[in-house]
Amino acid sequence: MCGIMGFAGGGEAAPVILDGLKRLEYRGYDSAGIAVYDGGRFCVVKRKGRLSVLEGELQKAPVPGSIGIGHTRWATHGEPSDANSHPHLGSMSRIAIAHNGIVENYKALREYLAGKGVAFSSDTDSEVVAQLAEHYYSGNLLETVAKVINAIEGSFALEFMCLDEPDKIIAVKKYNPLIVGIASGATYVASDVPAILRHTRQVVYLADREIAVLTRDGAAFYNMDLEPIQKRPETISWSMDSAEKGGYEHFMYKEIMEQPRVIEDTLKSAMPGGSNEPVLDALDALRFDRIKIVACGSAYNAGSVGRYAFESLCRIPTEADLASEFRYRDALIDENTLVILVSQSGETADTIAATLEAKAKGAKTLAIVNVVGSTIAKEADYTIYTMAGPEIAVATTKAFSAQLILLYMLAIRLAHRLGRIGREEAGAMVAEIGTLPGHVRGIFGEVEKIQHYAATCFNSKSIFFIGRNIDYAIAMEGSLKLKEISYIHSEAYAGGELKHGTISLIEDNTLVVAISCCDRLAPKTESNVEQVISRGAKVLYITSGGIAFGSDKVFTLREPRVGELFAPSLSVVLLQLFSYYVAANKGCDIDKPRNLAKSVTVE
Numbered sequence: 001m002c003g004i005m006g007f008a009g010g011g012e013a014a015p016v017i018l019d020g021l022k023r024l025e026y027r028g029y030d031s032a033g034i035a036v037y038d039g040g041r042f043c044v045v046k047r048k049g050r051l052s053v054l055e056g057e058l059q060k061a062p063v064p065g066s067i068g069i070g071h072t073r074w075a076t077h078g079e080p081s082d083a084n085s086h087p088h089l090g091s092m093s094r095i096a097i098a099h100n101g102i103v104e105n106y107k108a109l110r111e112y113l114a115g116k117g118v119a120f121s122s123d124t125d126s127e128v129v130a131q132l133a134e135h136y137y138s139g140n141l142l143e144t145v146a147k148v149i150n151a152i153e154g155s156f157a158l159e160f161m162c163l164d165e166p167d168k169i170i171a172v173k174k175y176n177p178l179i180v181g182i183a184s185g186a187t188y189v190a191s192d193v194p195a196i197l198r199h200t201r202q203v204v205y206l207a208d209r210e211i212a213v214l215t216r217d218g219a220a221f222y223n224m225d226l227e228p229i230q231k232r233p234e235t236i237s238w239s240m241d242s243a244e245k246g247g248y249e250h251f252m253y254k255e256i257m258e259q260p261r262v263i264e265d266t267l268k269s270a271m272p273g274g275s276n277e278p279v280l281d282a283l284d285a286l287r288f289d290r291i292k293i294v295a296c297g298s299a300y301n302a303g304s305v306g307r308y309a310f311e312s313l314c315r316i317p318t319e320a321d322l323a324s325e326f327r328y329r330d331a332l333i334d335e336n337t338l339v340i341l342v343s344q345s346g347e348t349a350d351t352i353a354a355t356l357e358a359k360a361k362g363a364k365t366l367a368i369v370n371v372v373g374s375t376i377a378k379e380a381d382y383t384i385y386t387m388a389g390p391e392i393a394v395a396t397t398k399a400f401s402a403q404l405i406l407l408y409m410l411a412i413r414l415a416h417r418l419g420r421i422g423r424e425e426a427g428a429m430v431a432e433i434g435t436l437p438g439h440v441r442g443i444f445g446e447v448e449k450i451q452h453y454a455a456t457c458f459n460s461k462s463i464f465f466i467g468r469n470i471d472y473a474i475a476m477e478g479s480l481k482l483k484e485i486s487y488i489h490s491e492a493y494a495g496g497e498l499k500h501g502t503i504s505l506i507e508d509n510t511l512v513v514a515i516s517c518c519d520r521l522a523p524k525t526e527s528n529v530e531q532v533i534s535r536g537a538k539v540l541y542i543t544s545g546g547i548a549f550g551s552d553k554v555f556t557l558r559e560p561r562v563g564e565l566f567a568p569s570l571s572v573v574l575l576q577l578f579s580y581y582v583a584a585n586k587g588c589d590i591d592k593p594r595n596l597a598k599s600v601t602v603e
């Protein structure tokens with residue numbers, strides 16, 4: 001995911017573009033750049049790092065000009081660097097472009113253009129768009145854009161400028177969002193409404209394969225046959241604040257809602273033709289007899305779920321380990337161990353140290369990371385990426401769900417390679433993972449029920465989470481989510497452990513959240529529920545089974561039935577929503593909980 005912004009108007013373009021990009025930074029923040037037309041040439045400034053780095057550059061050396069485009073990047077092809085930042089110019093510096101999306105056939109196009117003598121200056125898929133446009137250009141930018149769009153496959157929101165037609169920006173989209181803002185004496189193009197809201201509330205939403213031509217005097221719209229089409233501006237009534245979160249009150253909620261798409265994209269990335277497939281293929285050649293999954297916080301919880309998948313499907317001894325412990329324990333690992341490092345940010349200090357420790361001991365290292373080009377992604381021998389896009393809320397939700405998908409896919413592949421499951425069984429499991437996005441959408445239909453129940457719990461002093469085996473692993477994530485955003489003390493226990501001490505903490509109306517989605521263990525968890533009810537607890541019972549407790553102390557949330565290994569992907573959504581509403585009822589700062597940071601880069 002990236003953010004793009006363009007401005008054609010009377011005043012200085014750079015400050016307007018920069019301000020718009022700031023409001024799009026949630027879409028990507030590993031590098032940023034702008035291209036402004038200034039009397040016969042493009043002034044291009046691009047910098048790796050947060051937008052503030054670009055801002056600093058522009059303060060030192062302002063770029064004059066009243067028309068230009070900008071981009072804030074979330075790397076997919078090519079690591080974050082100055083050269084890979086957008087906008088990209090064609091090799092004759094005649095055409096400038098900024099792109100959000102993925103050009104799926106970029107390799108073929110790159111080879112074709114290289115064969116024509118075109119020299120590329122970045123590792124991105126996007127640069128082919130600029131080079132192709134220059135290659136096709138013969139005096140009409142609109143026709144060139146249509147030709148480029150017909151040649152590229154994949155998804156895009158694109159903006160183009162050309163030195164020979166310096167008064168216009170041309171914008172077009174397919175699958176990625178793009179809006180055009182219209183004001184008196186200026187037009188704007190952006191990935192999202194907040195980027196332009198301080199300038200205009202008159203917005204045209206582009207549909208796929210519609211083309212907009214923007215000048216300071218207005219915008220004209222065309223279909224792919226270059227016939228003019230009428231587009232009516234809509235008036236936006238949102239406040240600035242709500243607009244940046246897509247209308248939701250918090251990024252965390254927005255990110256919870258994005259999970260069906262994230263699961264789909266991450267699954268696709270691990271399938272034939274997907275972006276993670278080459279690394280997964282390379283992993284097939286590795287030989288090891290033990291697996292360690294090493295991570296911190298929620299990523300460790302994802303690893304704990306993954307452990308069950310590896311052990312149950314592959315029958316390989318697997319442990320989940322906290323990076324902060326692993327790094328100092330002189331762990332028993334060697335060249336026959338596969339160490340899987342899991343991290344959203346790729347910058348967690350303990351997980352980086354664990355990666356280096358594992359490598360020093362000769363283990364094979366595989367990173368599952370969300371941020372392209374991050375330290376862990378670079379240090380590990382192999383890296384596969386979750387397709388969560390930028391996660392802004394400190395409490396992880398969508399990145400966690402994406403981590404589960406890659407762990408499942410790794411376990412299925414390995415089990416098949418080891419002959420533990422046949423091709424058909426593996427295919428059936430992948431097909432079942434494919435049903436998860438639909439089930440998550442179904443769970444969103446339960447939001448009101450969860451909200452109402454959460455409203456009865458926000459005064460709790462302590463909340464316990466229980467489950468057995470893989471349900472216990474996901475109970476740990478439920479407990480972490482609740483405590484980090486609601487500040488309510490919480491612990492997760494393996495259901496069978498309760499009687500060894502913790503049950504003494506149960507008092508009248510203590511809330512116990514019980515997760516029971518493993519059929520084979522359901523009777524055991526039901527007994528635990530009975531035990532805590534008889535000591536006065538009230539219970540939130542999350543189950544995919546049929547049991548109904550005859551007690552008004554139990555509130556049941558049903559989740560769709562899937563194989564027990566994949567049930568955590570559904571349980572976690574219910575748990576996230578529960579935590580969210582408890583914290584919302586308490587009036588907590590949900591996106592930025594006290595004392596926490598999104599990326600923990602210190603010990």
Ligand code: M6R
Pocket residue numbers: 296297298299300342343344345346347348351394395396397481484596598599600
């Ligand atoms: O970036 P990472 O995944 O390595 O971060 C690990 C933990 O710091 C992180 O999961 C933390 O526990 C989250 N706040 C949980 O929501």
